[in-house]
Amino acid sequence: MLDMVKQETERIDSRFLEPACGNGNFIAEVLQRKLAVVSSRYRKSPAEYMRYAFLAVSSIYGVDIMQDNVEECRERLFTIVENEARKAIKNAVDQHFLDAVHYVLEKNILCGDALTLKDAQGLPITFSEWSIITGDLVKRRDFFLSDLLEGNPDREETPSLFGAMDNAVQWEYDEETKTYIPSAFREFPPMKYWEVQRIG
Secondary structure: OHHHHHHHHOOOOOOEEEOOOOOOHHHHHHHHHHHHHHHHHHOOOHHHHHHHHHHHHHOEEEEEOOHHHHHHHHHHHHHHHHHHHHHHHHHHOOHHHHHHHHHHHHHHEEEEEOOOOEEOOOOEOEEEEEEEEEOOEEEEEEEEHHHHOOOOOOOOOOOOOOOOOOOOOOEEEEOOOOEEEEOOOEEOOOEEHHHHHHHO
16 A cells, blocks of 8 residues: 555655554554665764654654554554664664654654544644754644644635634645645744653
8 A cells, every 4th residue: 555655655754644553554664664765865874864764753643542552553663763773873873862752752643533533631632743944953833633634725715614613723825735734733942853852
């Protein structure tokens, strides 16, 4: 199935969401393909390898209704990242990098119901977008999954506000994708990617 979107699986920053991820069969394969690209391009530079491996893992999202599946999926993905990094850059793997990967997996692989769009506590499922903006600086913006699934109206159309209970969803036009996207409900200042776990 992934071969049908082979080009996307080999784009380090291409985002994937598995709404019923189980223990990660689908997204584990996506991650391995992305890390193979990272290794082929950046294994000679440990700093660049870790930056782009962070970007690869931060572009993968999953939801599952079972907490044990979520925990197993996070551990599985973390193990893939750690093992591939140790193969590619040997002893240059930095603990801060691994801590950042662990933190991102806690934010990106969530226990919840993708049908109701609620997490295990009954709150709206929230995902973080991680974007490397320059060098080692990463920008985090948080979105409600329900807003992200609202659809992408054409530029001339008015975006749907369906599902916006108390607050109207603010939309912005993204020139790169030629679609409207909802605005983040929370943004964090840029920081070094290996420090993302400090913001909670």
